[in-house]
Amino acid sequence: MxxxxxxxxxxxxxxxxxxxxxxxxxxxxxxxxxxxxxxxxxRLGENMAFLKLVDSCEQIFTLLLFKKNLKMANIRSIMSTLGTEKKAEFGSDVLNEVLDYLAGEKWSKLRHYLSPLFTTAKLKQMSDVMSGSTSEFMNDLKSECDENGRLKIDCRKRISTWLIDLFALTTLGIRLENAKNPDNKFAEAFREMMGEKDEYNLLYSLSLSFPFLSRFAPTFNDQPTKLIESTFRQIISSRKQQTGGVTQNSKDFLDHTKEFKDLGIGENTIIAQAINFFLGGYDTSTTTLSHLLLALADNPECQEKMHDEIMSVLKRQGNSEINHDTIHESNIPYIQACIYESLRLAPPFTRPERICTKDWSYKGYSIKKGTHVMLASWAANRTSREGVGHNKLMPMPSYHSFFEMEVLGSIRGxxxxxxxxxxxxxxxxxxxxxxxxxxxxxxxxxxxxxxxxxxNYGVLEACGIPVVKPTLFLGSESNLHKTVVHFADVERYKKFGGIWGSYVGRIPEVYIADPELIRLIFVKDFVHFGDRKEADFGSEVLNEILDYLPGEKWSKLRHYLSPLFTTAKLKQMSDVMAESATEFMDDLKSECDEKGQLKIDCRKRLSAWLIDLFARTTLGIRLEDAKNPDNKFAEAFREMMGEKDEYNLLYTLSLSFPFLSRFAPTFIDEPTKLIESTLRQIISSRKKQQNSKDFLDVLVDLWGRVNTKEFKDLGLTENTILAQAIDFFLGGYETSSTVLSHLLLALAENPDCQEKMHEEIMSVLKRQGNAEINHDSIHESEVPYIQACIYESLRLAPSIFRPERICTKDWNYKGYSIKKGTRVMLAAWAANRNPEVYPDPEAFKPERFLPGNKGSLESYAFTSFGFGPRNCIGMRFAYENLKLFAANLAKEFRVVKRADTEMKYKKCLLLVGFSPLYVDLQAEAQREKLD
Ligand code: HEM
Structure with a gap:
């Protein structure tokens, strides 16, 4: 209760x-x-949990906890670390004493006393008995064959009868009555005692959760057990009389010393061990040999090799007897290998177990005293080398968090x-x-x-991925509307390492920040992760932007758009960009007060300028009223991008209860319509031009092909082409304004960096003998420091903070699996703060990216443009523009921090958003005069 x-x-x-x-x-x-x-x-729920463990030996354990039993799929060290096996209750005073289930000192001493039974010398002695018995068994079988030399056998029955007789010979030195008859009394009794006819029934399953039911289950205390116990008791006591209780071994089975008495080792204990050798040996060997027979029947070529091997040994030995020497590994390696393989495929003990006798911890897991740990040997023996192994990235959630998680998760079904x-x-x-x-x-x-x-709760844990603990029904992100998600990613990276999962509402998502996982998912295994999640912006045009197109439609379109981003095209466009940047500086200068100072809202000024720049480069037009930061087109873009909005509680709730999303705003509104109709008109009225310095000629060319079969088959329409024009605005202006706003903030906080940038560009211009900054002035070899400042801003503030991929084909790596349909997000803010690559990761240190240092950086720890075939298509365009701006700024202005300069991030889901960021610009010319 x-x-x-x-x-x-x-x-x-x-x-x-x-x-x-x-x-x-x-x-x-x-x-x-x-x-x-x-x-x-x-009570039932109390002990349910699902655990996934990784051990030091690079093996993965899958543990299922049910009624305090840990069932384990693969393990090496744990079995020797933990204590005894579970105490068993067979309902028989004798059977309760078998070595397997004795505990502590009684077990260890008895095991020690029994060890002389298994010395090499003893084994060699017994080998004669075994080989005699084996050849006798073969002769019996041969004698039963028909005229074709064939005999049908029930493997288990025949082998177990022979083995029970063999064990009587080796353990007790007697032949069983009627030993060759597979149905002899003793063999039947053993088989019945071992419950060979029984299978576990519902009563047993129920009794695990409701123990009082076990009262109704059968126990070992029945006729066959009694027959066996009394036979053994009689054989042992009559042997004792023969020897007078004295044997060569001072620690004889029948020793009655004080030591034995103190340990509770009595006659029952001794009889139990004798029975135990039968139990432990005949059933297990029968299983292995039955599987071997089946495997041989299925693989005649293996039999061929076994036969050739043993015949050539016998020939070499010059006799037809198989004995201890004949079967040495060096003689019959192939036969031995066949036995190993049968043992591997069918380990007769399906779940060797230990009970934890002292709380145990390892790499974040703890196993509490009293817990049963089971080695799931069929699973363990099937571990493939590929895809397993300890991964240092995976932090181990504690036993308790697993426990709670699974109890929570079980409601889902x-x-x-x-x-x-x-x-x-x-x-x-x-x-x-x-x-x-x-x-x-x-x-x-x-x-x-x-x-x-x-x-979906529990799905990620089953894939080996540590998870942000989910709440009762709002997933792991119940505070999404209160969270700056890129900060949350940085914190989670510190907590979980390079991979973690989260239930975003009801949707399981995976986050990665480890360079190797990024390389695999974004580049090497792109065939598994080719797409992004499908988006529905509620607009036929916006739904066609390249970013969210799937499969072939995306790959073909990306290919058609590639002429937009060639080096030649970039160089042409660079002229437009350079002109635009100079003009922007002039505008800012003209607005300065008499001291040459101007307060700006970074994002607003930069975005208005960038939207105009994109109109020039994408469409070859100037916007109406372009210099006014509040112009109609710029406002429409900002509104369309929801710059004023933050995610609210309704959004968070709609993730768990999707019907609520009906009440959320969509992209279909006035600003979107204005942008769509303006661009549609520009593209459709433009004639193709030679050597145009914009994207429009390529777009017009594609527009002209929408009626071809190829485009129709791919679903490429006028809307698709129009969407790309909008996409270049969307993909470029907001991202670039974020990076440049962060650059302005960093410069305001680091005047020494501005000094270096200024000196660098002035000396380039001096060398070049002109006052104009162009494509050549901003080459890396000319402005390495300015370039490093851009890289460092991009590193610290990647505008798209979670580039994503959808898994299109199940994927496995080092014990993690990602299922088809799962969204994988690159936590860019976290990955770009990898302390092993960037010591003091929060500090603005452009020196990291100077040519001498840059080479040693891990390339998959600089994630701001994404990676692989689906990385940012406009990356080179963006770099060109960012550098032109930074060089012009460094030439014309110093950025000065104000009392109200403060970066306040908003709660956005796709792109970094922040409240107005104010800085002062100080014109260089006046500054020099003031100095
Ligand atoms: C500082 C500026 C920019 C940043 C930080 C940036 C960042 C990114 C990132 C992180 C991605 C996702 C990559 C991935 O998933 O691997 C992306 C995709 C994209 N970017 Fe950019 N971007 C910038 C500028 C631009 C510009 C100027 C354009 C166009 C002229 C552009 C167009 C695109 C497009 C179309 C995609 C989707 C590519 C695809 O799915 O094939 N971006 N960008």
Whole structure:
């Protein structure tokens, strides 16, 4: 009951609430019924968790915790680190004493006393018995063959009968009565005792959760067990009489010293060990040999090799007897390999286990005293080398967080018919509806909505990805509308390392910041991650922008657009950019006061200038009223990009409850329409020009091809071409204004950097003998420091803070898996602050990017333009423009920090947004005069 009212267990709380509601309205019998079902469920949920472990030996463990049992898929060191096996209760005083389940000193001493049984000398002695028995077995089989020399056998039955006899010979030195008959009494008794006829039934499964049911399950305490116990007791005691209790070994089985008594080792213990050798040996060997026979039947070529191998050994040995020497590894490596392979494929002990006797911790996991740890040997023996291994990037969530996560996660299958727990709750709801239909319907509706909101919980954990803990039903991002997400990414990177997951509402998403994962996902394994998430902007035009087109349509269009970004084209456009930058400086200068000073709102001034620049370079036109920062077109772009908006609670809620998104604003509004109609008119009326210094000639050319079969097949329409023109504005103006605003802020805070930039550009201009800054003046070899300042601004403030890919084909790497359909986001602010690449990562230090230092930087830790075939198409264009601006600025102005200079980020989801950022510009000319 405490479990169901435990605040850490929301599932329990929901149930508890239902109980309280129910208690207030129903009769005493109903109350009792409710309480009992609730307590039972609380106990059931108590111990459920799903764990994923990685050990030092580069192996992955998958552990499933159920009723405090950890079932493990692969393990090396843990079995020797943890304590004893689980104490067993077989319902027999003798069987309860088998070595396997003894604990502590009793186990260790007894194991020590038994060790003389397994020395090399003893083994060699026994080998004679074994080889005699084996050849006898073969002769028996041969004698039963038909005239064609064939015999049908039931592998398990025949082999187990022979092995039981063999164990009687080796363990007790006796032949069993009627030993060759597969149905002999003793063999039957062993098989029955081992429950060979039984399979686990529902009663057993239920008894794991509700232990009182185990009372009704069968135990070992039955006839066959008694027969075996009494036979062994008789054989051992008659042997004792023969030897007078004295053997060569002072620590004989039948030793009755004080030491044995103190340890609780009595006659039952000794008999148990003898039985145990049978149990441990005959069933396991039977399984292995049966699998070997099956494998050989399936692989005649292996039999061929085995036969050739043993025949040539016998020939070499000059006899036809197979003995201890014959089967040495050096003689029969292939036969030995076949046995190993059968043992690997079918380990008879499916789950060797340990019970933790002392709290144990390793790399963030802890296993509590009393927990059962099971080695899932069938799984472990099937571990492929590829795709496993300890990954240093993966921080280990604690046992408790896993525990809570899975308990939370289990609600998701509430209405899944395969989930009895969910069905129980569902059934309870139905009952509730019968007694009080309104309350029932209400409770059921709430349950369905909650179950849906949580439907994907647990999915990321199952892929080996550490996860930002989800809330009851709002996913991991319940505070999204209050979060500056790029800061959250930086914090999560510090907490989780290079990869983590988050439930964005109900959607599982993966975030990466590790250079190697970035390389794999963005470049090497691009075939798995070719697309971005499909977007619906509510506009037929905007839905066609390159960024969100999928597959072939994207790749073909990207190819058609590539002539826009050739070196020759860039050089032509550079003239326009240089002219525009100089003009912008002149405008700013003309607005300065008598001291040459001007206060600006960085983003507003820069974006208005950039929108005009993009109109010139993309469309070859000047905007009406271009110099006015509030001009109609600039305003329309800013509005379209939602510059005034921040994400609100409605948005956060709509992630878990998508129907709410209907009430969220879309892109279909006045500004979008103005932009679309203006650009449509410009493109459709423009004639193709030779050597135009803009993008329009290429766009016009593509516009002319929309009626061709090729374009039609790909779905490339006029809207698609128009969308690209808009996209260059969208992709370019906002991103560039973010970087340049951050540059202005950094310069205001670092006057020494401005000094260096100024000196650098002035000396270039002096060398070039002109006062104009152009494409040649801003070559890296001329302005390495200015270029480094741009890189450093881009590093510190990547405008697109989460370049993304959608996984289009399941992907695995070092124990992580990413499922088809999952969105993977590059956490650019985090990745660009990798402390191993950028010491003191928050500091503005352009020196990192000077030519002497740049080469040593990890290229996948500079993520501001994305990577791979789908990286930023306008990167070179952007660099050219950013450098022209910075060089002009350094020539004409100093940036001065004001009392109200402050960077206040907004809560945006795609691009970095911030409130007005004010700085003063001080014209160089006046500054010199003032100095
Ligand atoms: C400082 C300026 C800029 C920055 C920081 C920037 C950054 C980015 C980033 C991070 C991406 C995503 C890359 C990826 O997913 O791997 C991107 C894509 C894109 N950018 Fe830029 N960008 C800038 C300027 C521009 C300019 C000037 C243009 C156009 C002239 C442009 C057009 C695009 C387009 C069309 C895409 C989508 C490419 C595709 O999906 O194939 N960007 N940009």
């Amino acid at each position: 405490i479990g169901s009212s435990d605040p850490k267990n929301p599932k329990g709380l929901v149930l508890f609430d239902f109980n309280i509601i129910y208690l207030s309205i129903q009769s005493i019998s109903g109350i009792l019924q409710w309480l009992s079902s609730s307590c039972a469920l609380a 509430l209405l899944n018919p395969k989930n009895p727990q969910g069905l129980l709750l569902f059934g309870t709801l139905i009952t509730l509806s019968v007694f009080n239909p309104f309350l029932g319907i209400f409770a059921m509706a709430i349950t369905i909505v909650l179950a849906q909101a949580r439907e």
